[in-house]
Amino acid sequence: MTDWKATAAKYQDQYLADLKQLVAIDSSRDVENQTDEFPLGPGPAKALNQFLTFADRDGFTTKNIDNVVGYIEYGTGDDYFAILGHADTVPAGNGWDTNPFELLVEEGQAIGRGTSDDKGPALSAYYGLRILKDLGIEPKLKIRLIIGTDEETNWTGMNRYFETEPAPKAGFSPDAEFPLINGEKGNVTFETHFDGASAIAEQQLLSFNAGLKENMVPRDAEAFVTMEDPDTVIQQFDTFIGASPVSGSASIVGKQVHFEVVGKAAHGMEPRNGINAGTYLAMFLKQLPLDQAGTNFIRFITNNLHDDSRAEQLGLQFHDDVMGDLTMNVGLMTYDAETGGVINTNFRYPKGIEPATIQQHLEQAAGPYQASVTQVSNMEPHFVPADDPLVTDLMAVYREQTGQAAAKPEVVGGGTFARLMEHGVAFGALFPGATDTMHQANEFQPVSDLMLAMSIYAQAIFTVTK
Ligand SMILES: [Zn+2]
Structure with missing residues (x-):
């Protein structure tokens, strides 16, 4: 049995070093500076390529689709399990006490634009995938971590992906909250x-x-x-x-x-x-x-x-x-x-x-x-039944790692990437009771929460693809 939390803990320094690089890129939509090469402006593409560079470094197969979306792949076969995150952010805006593009780790908080939405959680999911690879675990079902660059506005990149690539068998999006969202109005x-x-x-x-x-x-x-x-x-x-x-x-x-x-x-x-x-x-x-x-x-x-x-x-x-x-x-x-x-x-x-x-x-x-x-x-409304194996598997991992035995999946009024998949749910990474600073000045997420998310994602990906 793998001790997921202890394994994830070994990656904390590397995770924060990578997050620092992602936060340093202003990846808000910048169509005023769009070119044929960068349809949404250079920032979102730069952040996408930074993600793909990490994956190349760590030995994964990667693909960049027209600088608007890209994916990191692990495993073989035609069918695959998808994880949908995004590298764009909303603009920094006013009211920051620190430089929004300089990751600051202070009193256990990671502070900077994107730490909570969605660079931090998407990178936690990436490290979950990396942990499986480093452990030499070969998934039965191929895995793709897909990175969008326009989640905050028109979903240009992720829509392009679903128009040009085969649909996944199932998937989750680490771009909302735990425990799990199985329905969206x-x-x-x-x-x-x-x-x-x-x-x-x-x-x-x-x-x-x-x-x-x-x-x-x-x-x-x-x-x-x-x-x-x-x-x-x-x-x-x-x-x-x-x-x-x-x-x-x-x-x-x-x-x-x-x-x-x-x-x-x-x-x-x-x-x-x-x-x-x-x-x-x-x-x-x-x-x-x-x-x-x-x-x-x-x-x-x-x-x-x-x-x-x-x-x-x-x-x-x-x-x-x-x-x-x-x-x-x-x-x-x-x-x-x-x-x-x-x-x-x-x-x-x-x-x-x-x-x-x-x-x-x-x-x-x-x-x-x-x-x-x-x-x-x-x-349209989106719904995956609570007794679907995708929901029960992910919830079991969440309950095991958090000790929250009574945690239940939720239905929300918001729209996440999960709705792009017939079998898709949102899974993390804001924990119940945590302060939601998405889209706000001084955006932050506790490092311990990002690390727990990493460990949950590692076990979750392992469970649904073994
Ligand atoms: Zn988001």
Whole structure:
């Protein structure tokens, strides 16, 4: 019997030296500097090639496909087991206390862009594979560690891989959390379009803006209106704010009143964790005598979308016993009196309900406001049964190495590479209770967690390919 943890521990120094090299590369999408050779810019390809260079050094077969995706192979045969990670990161962004591209190991934490998403975990999986090879273990089922370079945006590389290479028998993605994710809800986004005002009215909604991304609950919202009696309106606003779970301010700018509302941001996959500044601002504005076009935009929000993460007002409440509730996030709301408005709704839906049904209900609700609905994007729900051998094998390894006997697989609202495989799950590497710093300043992951992930991956790959 191999002592996986003791074996993995011997690799810690080499692992951290390799991680340092990966973190040093700014591999965020950089299409402004794209060339024929580097379709996503040079950074993502550089990080991919760094991964492949490690594998060449360690004696693996490697392949780079057009500088957008590549793989590291071990074993022989046609069928294979896949591990899907990625070498790109989100941009460094502001707010770092240290250089995001210089790996810092301090008080047991590995700090730097990509340590947690996904350079650290993908490298842990690579070392899991390397451990098998160094132990001389020949897998019965060939293994490919596939490295994408555009996970954070359009999945360009991984989609290319699945278009050009044969599909794996099964696989996992070390790009989420432990214990294991065996189901992902579908993810569909619609835009509802509103007309602008055909003429200038004395009391009018001039503009409305809320939200940054379709998959986030808007923290901030603002609107400009013209009102005959701005002072009274500001008093009304203060009363509204006093009775609401949001904060806000209003000011008079010439003949206009400017309202600002602050709620609470949250990931769009569970809008209950946030407070939507935009729909609250609409709740206030519906009290004002606005023009018809502005009223249409505001009333659609207040009558159909406000404070309704389960889309009950749209008649879309739906629950699947395994995959949970359909949820709705109203992530973007924009209106301009001249050009009109757009409201972006993002739904996470379990198996058993179709995007066409969601669109129908939205269209019914939009009709009275002369608004039209278009589907922007869709990903189907993905599910591997909990009693599937892939799930039970990986869970057994996880329980054995962590001692968490009660750990269970989960269904989430997010989308991982796992959905690209008919038999695919997400497996690690954020442990339950660990701080999630993905996409944030000062991203980190405890070295001990990355090492435990390495040891779990080694045994897991061994188990599912022996
Ligand atoms: Zn990731």
